Amino acid sequence: MALTPQDVSRIAHLARLELSAAEQAQMLAQLNGFFGIVEQMGAVDTRGVEPLYTPLSAVQDVTLRLRDDMVTETVDRAANQRSAPAVEDGLFLVPKVIE
16 A cells, blocks of 8 residues: 555644655655555464563463453442532533534
């Protein structure tokens, strides 16, 4: 997927960047280089390769220190809304900002 100079201009406009012609040319080369790397990575056959949960697991055994998935805190809506200026039926009331 190669970008065109028009694509770079549109991206710069969306990002609110003002780029000179030289900067746009440099950005075009950099972005196309990035997409070239992504295409190379997509072409690699990764079937049967287990995903790494940490980069360290590629070079050494890493034991995950996981805790049991248990509820340890409960939500006390009344306590959380105590400091709110306006609450109705358990919902925060805010000023209308859109007419």
